[in-house]
Amino acid sequence: MSHLSYEESIKAVYRGLVLLGVVTLVEVFISLLAKGHIIKGAEHYTVVIYLAGLIIAGLSLYKAYFIVYDFMHMRYEVKGLALSVLLPTLLLVWAIIAFFQEGNSWKERRNQIRDKNTEEVDGKSQVGMSLREDVYVMPEWEG
Amino acid sequence: MATAETVLEHGVHEHDGTDSWSGGKEPFKASYGKLMMWYFLLSDAFTFAGFLIAYGALRFSSNTWPVPDFVFSTAPFGIHHAPLIFVTIMSFLLIISSVTMVRAVQEGHRENKNGVVFWMLLTVLGGLGFLSCQAWEWTNLISGEHMSVTVNPFGSHIQDGVYIDNEHGHPYKEGETPETFKAGSSYLIHKHLDEATGHQEWIQRKVKYSDGTMGVTEFGPAAFGALFFFITGFHGFHVLSGVVFLLIIAVNAGSGLYVARRNGYEMVEKIGLYWHFVDLVWVFVFLVFYLL
Numbered sequence: 001m002s003h004l005s006y007e008e009s010i011k012a013v014y015r016g017l018v019l020l021g022v023v024t025l026v027e028v029f030i031s032l033l034a035k036g037h038i039i040k041g042a043e044h045y046t047v048v049i050y051l052a053g054l055i056i057a058g059l060s061l062y063k064a065y066f067i068v069y070d071f072m073h074m075r076y077e078v079k080g081l082a083l084s085v086l087l088p089t090l091l092l093v094w095a096i097i098a099f100f101q102e103g104n105s106w107k108e109r110r111n112q113i114r115d116k117n118t119e120e121v122d123g124k125s126q127v128g129m130s131l132r133e134d135v136y137v138m139p140e141w142e143g
Numbered sequence: 144m145a146t147a148e149t150v151l152e153h154g155v156h157e158h159d160g161t162d163s164w165s166g167g168k169e170p171f172k173a174s175y176g177k178l179m180m181w182y183f184l185l186s187d188a189f190t191f192a193g194f195l196i197a198y199g200a201l202r203f204s205s206n207t208w209p210v211p212d213f214v215f216s217t218a219p220f221g222i223h224h225a226p227l228i229f230v231t232i233m234s235f236l237l238i239i240s241s242v243t244m245v246r247a248v249q250e251g252h253r254e255n256k257n258g259v260v261f262w263m264l265l266t267v268l269g270g271l272g273f274l275s276c277q278a279w280e281w282t283n284l285i286s287g288e289h290m291s292v293t294v295n296p297f298g299s300h301i302q303d304g305v306y307i308d309n310e311h312g313h314p315y316k317e318g319e320t321p322e323t324f325k326a327g328s329s330y331l332i333h334k335h336l337d338e339a340t341g342h343q344e345w346i347q348r349k350v351k352y353s354d355g356t357m358g359v360t361e362f363g364p365a366a367f368g369a370l371f372f373f374i375t376g377f378h379g380f381h382v383l384s385g386v387v388f389l390l391i392i393a394v395n396a397g398s399g400l401y402v403a404r405r406n407g408y409e410m411v412e413k414i415g416l417y418w419h420f421v422d423l424v425w426v427f428v429f430l431v432f433y434l435l
Contacts, residue, residue: 057430
């Protein structure tokens with residue numbers, strides 16, 4: 001299985017504990033920093049929040065890699081096994097991009113509908129069927 | 144003691160020509176059980192990813208979202224305003240139990256029965272500790288802060304402004320300084336007992352925004368409560384089943400069953416894979432619910 005001796009592998013386990021613990025603490029620190037708990041007012045800069053989010057997501061992915069490769073011994077499995085488990089998860093990258101985009105689009109549509117509903121209509125200039133400039137009317141419906 | 148029938152696992156009857164793993168050469172140099180555990184975990188990863196992606200899509204689709212370090216800032220023993228501290232302790236419990244699990248697997252490779260049972264029981268303790276913390280967290284959110292699957296009392300302001308009544312919903316008296324708030328900051332809508340009706344009523348405070356418009360504190364996106372209880376509940380259920388299986392396998396290990404199998408305590412390795420996966424999922428639940 002592992003090519004390390006018993007003593008070496010015990011040491012490696014406790015190194016792993018320290019590593020995961022430190023990375024978790026760093027994540028919490030960065031998260032609190034971006035929310036303005038450590039430096040007051042930091043939460044008002046969008047760039048700080050985005051940057052912190054990216055760093056935290058990267059650190060979490062590193063933790064995931066470490067757990068799978070060291071604790072779950074993926075490092076010592078044959079390549080085919082590792083690929084057959086890891087490659088399908090790449091589909092999730094597509095799902096994440098697609099659905100986050102979708103969620104953002106729902107928000108924009110919903111806000112657009114809300115804004116249109118609260119728009120004031122000028123009764124004098126728009127009598128009857130008159131439409132706004134940004135509304136396209138199919139030719140056969142006109143007149 | 145165990146008979147030959149109970150000692151052998153399904154799928155390792157050698158060369159009797161009736162079994163799918165009897166070709167003499169193991170695919171991917173892994174046993175049937177271990178390979179299938181990997182594929183089960185892959186499918187479980189897709190289930191969790193589906194939930195977390197739904198969380199992300201719904202969060203992106205909302206104009207406001209409760210700030211996690213405001214929502215999760217309470218800890219036992221009357222600690223308030225301690226953002227993310229309690230949940231960091233929960234994460235550490237899972238990390239430590241993952242490490243004790245690795246130790247149990249290592250002792251298994253050395254065929255050290257007492258070592259396996261000792262480290263597995265420590266892992267069970269870690270799992271139970273995590274579940275107790277989660278039980279406390281849920282209790283606090285449900286009965287202390289009145290969050291439910293359909294009601295989310297945590298809202299966020301979209302503009303700067305000022306409250307025009309105090310926390311109990313009464314107008315400010317002369318000489319009192321009104322509380323101000325910034326865009327993006329979260330608030331909790333409290334409940335109070337209405338003496339006339341005898342019911343608990345929500346106190347939705349009146350606010351004046353910087354553009355001069357008036358409003359009241361509104362409930363946050365209802366999906367927040369449903370997603371939180373469903374996803375952390377599903378993860379907690381995985382931890383609970385993990386604890387049950389760890390106990391069963393620890394008892395089996397203690398009884399000498401795996402000594403007779405002479406395969407380096409492979410069953411301990413398989414439950415170890417599952418347990419690390421539970422820790423792995425928590426990394427992402429922790430990321431999306433608490434850190435971002």
